[in-house]
Amino acid sequence: MSQMKPEKPLHHHHSRLLTRWPHHSNPYSPFSKLLFWSFCALSLFLAFFLLTPNSPSPNLHSTGDPTQNPSLRRSLRTTNWGGPAWEKKVRSSCRVRRSPNGLTVLVTGAAGFVGSHLSATLRRRGDGVLGLDSFNDYYDPTLKRARQAFLEKAGVFVVEGDINDAALLKKLFDVVPFTHVAHLAAQAGVRYALQNPGSYVRSNVAGLVSILEAAKSANPQPAIVWASSSSVYGLNSRVPFSESDRTDRPASLYAATKKAGEEIAHVYNHIYGLSITGLRFFTVYGPWGRPDMAYFFFTKDILKGKPITVFEGHGSAHTVARDFTYIDDVVRGCVAALDTAGKSTGSGGKKRGPAPLRVYNLGNTTPVPVSELVNILEKLLKVKAVRKVVKMPRNGDVPYTHANISLAERDLGYKPVTDLQTGLKRFVKWYLDFYSVKKEAVKEHGGLATE
Numbered sequence: 001m002s003q004m005k006p007e008k009p010l011h012h013h014h015s016r017l018l019t020r021w022p023h024h025s026n027p028y029s030p031f032s033k034l035l036f037w038s039f040c041a042l043s044l045f046l047a048f049f050l051l052t053p054n055s056p057s058p059n060l061h062s063t064g065d066p067t068q069n070p071s072l073r074r075s076l077r078t079t080n081w082g083g084p085a086w087e088k089k090v091r092s093s094c095r096v097r098r099s100p101n102g103l104t105v106l107v108t109g110a111a112g113f114v115g116s117h118l119s120a121t122l123r124r125r126g127d128g129v130l131g132l133d134s135f136n137d138y139y140d141p142t143l144k145r146a147r148q149a150f151l152e153k154a155g156v157f158v159v160e161g162d163i164n165d166a167a168l169l170k171k172l173f174d175v176v177p178f179t180h181v182a183h184l185a186a187q188a189g190v191r192y193a194l195q196n197p198g199s200y201v202r203s204n205v206a207g208l209v210s211i212l213e214a215a216k217s218a219n220p221q222p223a224i225v226w227a228s229s230s231s232v233y234g235l236n237s238r239v240p241f242s243e244s245d246r247t248d249r250p251a252s253l254y255a256a257t258k259k260a261g262e263e264i265a266h267v268y269n270h271i272y273g274l275s276i277t278g279l280r281f282f283t284v285y286g287p288w289g290r291p292d293m294a295y296f297f298f299t300k301d302i303l304k305g306k307p308i309t310v311f312e313g314h315g316s317a318h319t320v321a322r323d324f325t326y327i328d329d330v331v332r333g334c335v336a337a338l339d340t341a342g343k344s345t346g347s348g349g350k351k352r353g354p355a356p357l358r359v360y361n362l363g364n365t366t367p368v369p370v371s372e373l374v375n376i377l378e379k380l381l382k383v384k385a386v387r388k389v390v391k392m393p394r395n396g397d398v399p400y401t402h403a404n405i406s407l408a409e410r411d412l413g414y415k416p417v418t419d420l421q422t423g424l425k426r427f428v429k430w431y432l433d434f435y436s437v438k439k440e441a442v443k444e445h446g447g448l449a450t451e
C-alpha cells in the first residue's frame with residue numbers, strides 16, 4: 001500500500017505542470033509530436049545498430065565491468081570483425097601445413113603468456129592456429145601487442161574479441177571446422193580477485209560456458225583443452241598434490257572459479273559428449289611472462305632499487321614455496337594434451353557416446369621457497385634486493401604448492417626438464433632485452449623460442 005501512495009500526487013503534479021507549459025513546448029503541439037517521433041526513430045536506429053553483431057564499430061578493449069553497464073556489454077559484442085577480408089585471414093591462419101594429421105586449433109587468450117607460446121609452437125610444427133584475445137588492460141596491453149606481432153610473423157592471426165561474444169564464436173566455428181580449442185583466456189592472478197571479483201566470474205565461469213556452448217553446437221565438435229589451476233587444491237595439506245586429492249576448499253575466488261570450471265566441464269562432457277581436458281598449471285613463469293606475477297615484478301623492483309614484499313607463512317607452514325614451472329615444459333604438456341585429447345562424440349548439440357574427461361597437474365615437482373626465488377634473481381641481476389618480509393596477509397594465497405605429475409607422465413609423456421635457476425636465467429635475459437631496447441629484442445629473438 002505504501003508504494004501506491006506517491007502515485008497520485010505525482011500524477012497530479014505532472015498534470016499541473018502540463019497546464020503551465022507555454023504553447024510551443026506543449027507535448028501535444030505538432031512541433032512536439034514531430035520531435036517525439038524523430039526521437040523514437042533515432043532510438044530505434046541506435047538500438048538496431050548496437051545490437052547487430054556484425055556492425056562495424058570502434059574497438060573497445062575495455063576492462064570495465066560489462067555486467068554492470070549494459071551499453072558496454074553491447075559494445076564488446078560489436079567488436080570489429082567479419083567481412084570477406086577478415087574471413088580470408090581467418091582461413092589462411094587455420095591452413096594446416098602438416099598434412100594429413102595436422103590439428104586446427106582455436107587458441108583463446110592467444111596474446112597472453114601461455115597462449116602466445118602455445119600458438120607459436122603449434123604453428124611452427126604445421127598446425128592451423130587461430131588466436132582470439134580481448135587485449136584487455138588487466139596488465140600492460142603493449143606486451144600483449146608485442147606477443148601478437150610475433151604471432152603474426154609466425155603466421156597466426158589473432159582475432160580481437162571477447163569469449164563472451166556468442167555471435168563471434170558462432171561465426172568462427174561456421175568459418176573453420178576446428179578440431180581443437182585450447183581455451184587459455186581467463187582472468188588470472190590470485191590476489192586481484194579481492195579487487196575485482198566480477199571479472200573472475202565473467203571470464204572464468206561465464207566465458208568458459210560461452211566457449212563450451214559454441215563448441216557443443218559446432219559441427220564437428222572440437223576437443224577442448226583448457227587452463228585450470230594448481231590453486232584448486234586450496235587448503236589441501238597432502239603433498240605432493242594429486243588429481244584425486246580434495247579440491248573443495250579453495251582459498252581465493254580465483255581458485256573457486258577454476259574449480260567451478262572443472263565442474264562445468266563435467267556437465268558438458270556428460271550432456272553433450274565434448275572431449276574436455278583441464279590442465280592444472282603450477283605457477284608458470286618464463287620469457288614473455290605476466291607482469292602481475294611475483295618473479296616478474298620482483299625483477300622490475302629489484303632493478304629500480306624499490307623494496308619488495310616477501311611473504312612468509314604462519315606457524316608450522318613458515319616457508320612460503322611454489323612449484324614454479326617453466327613455460328616450455330608447460331607448453332609441451334599442452335601440446336601433448338591436444339594430441340591425446342580423443343574426439344568429442346556429439347553432433348547437432350546431441351551426445352552420441354561417451355567422450356574423454358581428463359584433468360592433469362602440469363607442475364615441476366620441486367617447490368622452491370619464495371626467499372630462494374629472490375636469491376636467484378639477485379645473483380642474475382647482480383643487484384641486492386631490498387626485502388620487506390611480512391606475514392602472508394589473508395589475500396587468497398596458499399602457503400605452498402607441489403605437484404604430483406605421475407598421471408601426466410603416464411598419459412601425456414609429460415616430463416619437466418627446467419629448474420628454476422635455468423628458467424629464471426632465460427627470463428632475465430629476455431626481460432633485459434625487451435625492456436631496454438624493445439625493437440632490438442624482437443629482432444634478436446626472431447620468435448618466441450626460448451631454448
Ligand SMILES: O=C(O)[C@H]1O[C@H](OP(=O)(O)OP(=O)(O)OC[C@H]2O[C@@H](n3ccc(=O)[nH]c3=O)[C@H](O)[C@@H]2O)[C@H](O)[C@@H](O)[C@@H]1O
Binds near residue numbers: 293295311320392
Ligand atoms: O599455480 C597457479 O595456478 C597460479 O600461479 C600463479 O599464482 P601464484 O602462485 O600466487 O604466483 P605469484 O602471484 O607469482 O606468487 C608467487 C609467490 O610469491 C609470493 N608473493 C607474491 C607477491 C608478493 O608481493 N610477495 C610474495 O611473496 C606469493 O605468496 C607466492 O607464494 C598465477 O598468478 C595464477 O594465475 C595461477 O593460476
